[in-house]
Amino acid sequence: MRRKGITGIVMAGLAAAALIFMLAPLALVVAVSLSPTIGFDLPKNGLSLRWYFALGPLDEFWRALGVSLRVAGIATVSAVVLGTLAALAIHFGRFRGAEVVRLLVLSPLMLPGIVKGIALLQAARLFGVMDSFALLLIGHTVLAIPFVMRTLTASLSGIDPAIVDAARTLGFSYPGAMLRIVAPNLLPGMFTGAVFGFLSSFDNYSISLFVASVRVRPLPIQMIQYLDEGADPSIAAISTALIVLTAILLLLADRAVGLKRVAAG
Amino acid sequence: MGGEARRLDSFGRAAVSLFAVPPVVFLIFAFVVPLCVVLGAAFLDGGGVSVSRYIAFFAQEGNRTMVLNTFVYGVVTALVCAALGFPLGYAIARAGRRMQVTLIVLTFLPLCTSIIVKAFAITLILKSNGPVNALLLMLGVVDEPVRLIFTRTALFVGSMNAFLPFAVLPVFAVLAERGRDLEEAAASLGCSPAFTLFHVVIPTAFPGIVAGFSIVAAQAISAYVVPTLLIGDRFRVLARGAYDSYVLNDRAGAAVAATILLALSLAVVVCANRLSRRAERPA
Known part of the structure; x- marks a missing residue:
C-alpha cells in the first residue's frame, strides 16, 4: 500500500527482534523441560517427560502448589468482591471523596512489592498476627484488588449511570435494576480482573518472601529455593507448567473481554 | 416519575x-x-x-553504592526497554486485525509469566554451554565459552528481557487510537518515512513511551528476584538490602531501605511524567 522505505524495514526488524527477544527464553524453558538429559540441555535425541514424572514424589512442590492455589483462589474471590463493591460505589454512588477512594483502591499497584511485604510483616508483628496463611491472604488480596477495579472501571465506562434511572421508570426496583441491568454487563470485566488478580497472586514473591513460613510456603518461594540450591531440570518442568497455565488463562480472558481492550485501557 | x-x-x-x-x-x-x-x-x-537512621544509613559507603546501583539499574533498564518497546508497540498498533490480536496475546504471555520463570530462563540462555555462548563460538568472537552469568551483562540483558513486555502495551494503547490519520497525511504530503517517524509517530507515541519507561523503572527499582538470581551480591540493590535487613531482624534498617526504595521509584515516575507533560504542551 505505502512505500515504507528503509525506515519501515528497520522499524519492522526492531519490532520482530523485540518479540523474539521476549519469547525466546520461554521457548527455551519449554524445550529444556522436554530434554532427557540432566544438564539443562536442548533435547538432542528425542523428547522425554522424565522431568515431569520427577515432580510426582516431590512433596514440598505439591505442598507449595497447594498453598499457592488456595491463597490465590481465596484472595481472588475476596478481591473480586471488594473491587466490585468499590467500582460500583464510585460509578453509581454519589458521595464526597469518591476520587480518594479510587486512588486508595488503585494505589497498591504503584507501591513496590518489597515495600508492601515489609509493611505487612511489620504491622503484623506489631499487632501480634503471626498466622502465615492469613497474612498471605491479606497481602495478596491487597495486591489483586487494583486489577479487578481497573478492568471493572473499563467495563463500567461503557454503562451510562442513567440506565439505572431508565430501568426504574420501567418499574424495576433499584437493587433489581442494578442486578438485572448492570451486573450482566460487568461479568466479563469481573472475570478478566479475576484472571489478572489470580496471576498477580500466584506469581507473587515480594510479599510472600516476608510473610511465608517454612510450613506455609507458596510456589514462587519454593522455586527461588530450588534455584538457589541448583535444582535439576524439574524446575524447567514446573516453569513450563506455569507458562501453559498463564497462556490458558490469557486465552480465556481474551475470550471474555478481548485482551485488546485490556491493553488499550 | x-x-x-x-x-x-x-x-x-x-x-x-x-x-x-x-x-x-x-x-x-x-x-x-x-x-x-x-x-x-x-x-x-x-x-x-x-532522620538519624537515614544519616547512619548514608554514612556507610556500601549503602551509598547500593542506592546508586538501584538508581542506575532502574533507569538504564527502563530506557532500553522504552526504546525497544516502542517499535513493537507501534507495529502492533498498525498491524491488521488478526495479526494484531496474535501480537497482543504474544506480548501478554511474557508479561504475565512469573518473573522467577523468566529469570531462570535467562540463566539457561547465558550459561557457559548455552545458546549465546554457542553463537559466540560459532561466529569466532570467542575461542572458549565465556562466563556470562553473574556478570553485569547478565543482569542488564536479563532485566531488559523480564521487563520489556511492560513497555510495549502502553505505546500500543496510545497509538491504537491516534496518529494514523496524521501519518497518512504526512505521507501524502510527500514526507519521507523517516521524517514521519521522528516528527509524527514518536511525538504522538511519547506519552505511551514515557508510561512504559515509568512502569519498567518502578519495577526494576524494586526488583529482588532478577538481581538475586542473575548477579547476586556482586551488585547489591535496595530490595536485596531491605530483605537482608529483615533476615537479620533489623526492623528499622528494613524500613529505612524500603522507604528509600519507595522514594526513588516515586521520584523517577514523577520526573518522567513531568517530562511527558512538558513535551505534550505545544512549544
Missing part, C-alpha cells in the same frame, strides 16, 4: 455509595496502617521524629 420514586432513587444511590465501606475499611487495615507502621519504624526514634 413521581416524587416518591425520585426519593427512592436518591436512597438507592446513597445505598450504592455505602458499597465503598468494606473495601475502604479493608484497605485501611491491610495497606494504609502497615505503611504507617513502616514510616514510623523509619522515622520515629526514641519518642521523636528524626
